[in-house]
Amino acid sequence: MDRLRGVERFLVWLTAGSLLLPLAACGVWFFAGDIAKAQSSIDIYPAKMQDLDIPRDEVEMGQLEEACCESDRVLYYADPPMTGEDVEELQRGLQQLGAYHGPVSGRFDRRTMEAVIAFQRQEGLTPDGVVGPVTWQALADDFPVPVVEGSGQVPEGQREIVVDVARRQLIVYIDGKEYQRYPVAVGLGKTPTPIGEFRIVQKSMNWGGGFGTRWLGLNVPWGIYGIHGTNKPWSIGTQASAGCIRMFNRHVEQLYRIIPEGTLVRIVGRPSDPVTRLLKPGNTGQDVVTLQQALAEKGYDVGLADARYGEQTAAAVKQLQEDYGLYPDGLGWPDVYLLLGVR
Amino acid sequence: MQGRMVRVALAVLVAAAVGFGGWQLVRWYYPLITLDPEAEIDPERNYTINVWVERGRGLVKIPALEAEFWSQVTSGFRSRYPNTEIVLQEVSAPDLERKMEEALDKGRPPHVLVASSQWFRLWSELQLPIDRFLPEEEREGYIQGALQKVTVGENLMAWPSHIQPRLWAASRKQLNRLSSDLASVLEEWKAGTLWSGDDFPAARDKLLKLKDAGEKQLAHQFGSPATLVDLSAAVGGGIIGPKGELLLTKELLTSVIDLWQALQDEEVLELVQGTLLTGFLSGKRMVIGPVGLWIWTLKEEAALRGYRAVAIPEDIILLPAPGGGGENGCFSGTTVEVAVFRQRPFQGPAQARLSMEFARDLSRKLGLELSTTGLGVPAYKPLWDEWLSAMGWGPDQRANLEQVLELSAGLPPLRAKWHEARRRLIGEILIPGFDDFVNGKVGPEIAEQLDKEIRTFLASLQGRRSQGK
Structure with a gap:
């Protein structure tokens, strides 16, 4: 009897779970934007930040920026049409693969939808014209990744990274000697990559989507910035991100292997912001x-x-x-x- | 018999003492007697000149040893004396005193020391005077205040190289707007006659008249006691006299405090924190201080920040610090000197000559090098044409500089003991006391307190002196 009740209880939970799970997923999707914004104002590296004894004063700064989040909004043909930088990136990616010949307008119009459907057919995906993670990944997989010569044995020594946002290059130095040079994408004009000297404070893998296969987080005192892979490889070499440094997945995987936490990352290549306020201890920016x-x-x-x-x-x-x-x-x-x- | 033995023993002892004393005297004076600019250099012998360079501090940017400057200086010297090796060593300021004391104990200090003025007097007795290597006609080429700064007793004990004077600055545009009556006050200041000791009370009345030109036309760095020290030296005619007598009496101290207080109460003088320079360059202030020569170098910086009301350097007239006035003046600021040290045993007149010539050449080249930053001036004026041209400064700037430097001749030289006493009195009593006053921690009663402290300090020195007797 008890066993029957146990089975019954299990079935009830299973049914409830199967109903609630999609609802929860929808909720997450619906509030995704808000969650991302909320994340930008919290510290995702509390332990590291405490170690560094970093004063936080972003509210007073009045210039809290969006986190370097990679938008992976599901794109489709709608009325009115969806617009934005993600649509531009899609059009650019399709264009580079020869699947789209229209203008890069940032507007998901009929022509864009048809190009998406044609691409999906070609890749054996469901040809529904909806661009979600699977379609983005298929676009990325088709994109040729330039080979960076590996020099075999990685030498011992002090690692340091220089990111040149003007040249859109990431250079790895070992004991002051250039070891490797990678192309990267950097922040857009309105969401520039932070200039300065930071450290890698977090390494993680397989965030997926726009973050690609590896993430190396930087201790930028405002927002969440890092070096990561991408599912939009055609953006490498351009200004495309919300401030992060994007790399080809294969390249960021190489980087991940040789760069330990604590590595210094110097980001150069554009002037930092003018000083227009009375700065004092505790300020960041x-x-x-x-x-x-x-x-x-x-x-x-x-x-x-x-x-x-x-x-x-x-x-x-x-x-x-x-x-x-x-x-x-x-x-x-x-x-x-x-x-x-x-x- | 016994008496004779005692007498002989005594005679031997006296002879030994006299001999030892004589030997010591010869050992001490021999280097001075044989110091000769014409001493023969043996072409068969190898000479080494060890040079210690104090690592630059603050605004003194002494080039790093890897810099081309040093290779040029050494190769230039070696082209004249190929059998000379020059060994350069950089010493940080915190280590300098300890390392030098150790080296002096061993009798092997560097032959040449490049350092800021705070050091060279500490060991001036162990340095060789430069007098014989600096003929009278060449002395005229030096800024007199710079020579005064290296004077110990009757001798010049180091080669002056570079000077960063403490100055005030006036806006030419603002001065041009003054009535002739008020303009004459500033003219007196510029000419160094406003603050002279005898007429000191009159200076207060003249300065108070500046209120007619508008309130707070004089602006002073907030929290800086430097001007009160300068004024005290001016009014006291040097703080301490040549025999250690006190020149800065309680009455004089009170008059300085009163002047300062009156200028503030009457809103002629304002203490400004953080915006003294920007206020001046945006045309809101007439006279500011203390500043450095660097104020003439801020052209690009001012343009970058949008301050264009005052043309740099054309519209900025430099004034001597209050109290500047010949012998009673208050040359202060940072200086760099090059000194030559004695060796034990003496290494001979040729070695001394080479060290001295290298120190002289180095002091001049370094003075030029340091001054091209615009933070100070070369102490040796024949270099000024080259320097002013490098700075892009014209005859107006030259004339202005010559005048203020002439008026910033410095406190009169004293014997080493009293010089040190004066240095300590300023550093340990006047500066902390005035610091408390300008920062509002104490009121005008500070004059009485300072007077007591100064007297106690001097009495302790005199006491020690009589105990020594």
């Missing part, structure tokens, strides 16, 4: 990088230009103030910016 770079150019030791106005930056500002006979309070006064010649 691109303008802090501008200040740190200017201090370093004048010979003051700020450690890394890591976008955090920490004790070392304050000490460097104090030293500058003392040298020029200003009151050494370690704050970013207009006189300090003038002497440093920061924008």
Whole structure:
């Protein structure tokens, strides 16, 4: 009897589960945007951040940016038509594979839908014109990945990464010597890749979708940024991301193998932001990088230009103030910016 | 018999003491007597000059040893003296005192030391005077304040190289708007006559008149006691006299404090934190200080930040720091000198000559190199044409600089003991006391407190002196 009741209870849970699971999935999909936004304001590396003793002051900064999330919205022909950068990326990908000959308009119109259906047919997928993870992956799989010469045995030594956003290249140095060079995609003009000196603070695998096969997270003090793979390989070499550094999956897998957590990543290639506020210890932001770079150019030791106005930056500002006979309070006064010649 | 033995023993002892004393005297004075700019260099002998370079601090950017500057200096010298090896060593400021003391104990300090002025006086007795290597006609080529800074007793004990003076700056455009009455106050300041000790109380009244030009036309760096120290030195005629007598009396200290307080109460002078320079360059202030020569170099920086009201350097007139005025002036700021050290045993006149010539050449080239940053001036004026041309500064700037540097001649030289006492008195008593005052921790009663502290300090020195006797 008890056994029968147990089976009955199991069946009830199973039925409820099978009904609730799709609902939950829909909910996740429906609130996905909000979840992504919420993630941007929380710390996904709490332990690491505590280790680094990083003050957080984003709210005051008033410039909290979107996390470097890769949008994987399901695209389809709708009325009114869907528009956006993801549609542009789709059109560009289809175009590069010779499946679409229309303009890159960012508008999912009939012509785009027909190109998608033709591509899906060609790949043996359900030809429904709906672009979800499977279609994105099929597009990515068809895209030729340039071969980067591996030099066999990876030498021992201090690893360092330089990302040149102007050239859209990622260069690995080992003990100061160039070891490997990869093409990358960087942030769009409105969501630029952060400039500065950061560290790899998290490594993980198979996030899938727009993040590709590997993720190397950076300790950028605002938002979530990292180096990752992609399911839009045709975007490599362009400005395409929300600030992250995109690589071909095969390349990021190589990188993942040789780069340990804690590796320094210098992101260069464009000027950092102008300084327009009175910076003080605890502040974070691109303008802090501008200040740190200017201090370093004048010979003051700020450690890394890591976008955090920490004790070392304050000490460097104090030293500058003392040298020029200003009151050494370690704050970013207009006189300090003038002497440093920061924008 | 016994008495004779004692007398002989005493005579031997006296002879030994005299002999030893004489030998010591010869050992001490022999290098000085034989110091000769014409000493013969033996072409068959190899000479080595060990050079210690204090790693640059603050705004003194001494080139790293790998820099081309050093290879040019050494190869230039070796082209004249090929049998000379020059060994350069960089020493950080925190290590310098310890390393030098160790080297001096062994009798082997560097032949040449490149350092900022805070060090060279510490060991001035163990350095060789440069007088014989600097003929009178060449002395005229140096900024007199720079020579004064290296004067110990009757001798010049190092080669002056580079000077970063403490100055004030006035806006030419603002001055042009002043009535002739008010303009004359600034003219007196510029000419160094405003702050002279005898007329010090009159300076207060003249400065208060500047209120007619608008409030807060004088702006001072917040939290900086430097000007009060300068004024105290000016009004006291040097703080300590040549025999260690106190020149800065309680009354004089009170007059300095009163002047400062009155200028603030009457809103002629404002203490500004963080926006002194930007306020000046945006045309809101007439006179600011203390600043450095670097204010003439901020052209690009000012343009970048959008400050265009004052043309740099054309519209900026440099003024001597308050109290600048010949012998009673207050040349302060950072300087770099090159000193030559004695060796034990003495390595001969040829070695001394080579060290001295290298130190001289180095001091001049380094002065030019350091000054092309615009943070200071070469102490040796024949280099000024080249330097001013590199800086893009014209005859107006040259004339202005010559005037203010002439007026910033420095505190009068004292014997080493009193020089050190004055240095400590300024560093340990005046600066902390005035620091508390300008930061509002204490009121005008600081004058009385400082007076007590100064007297106690000097009494302790005098006490020690009489105990020594």
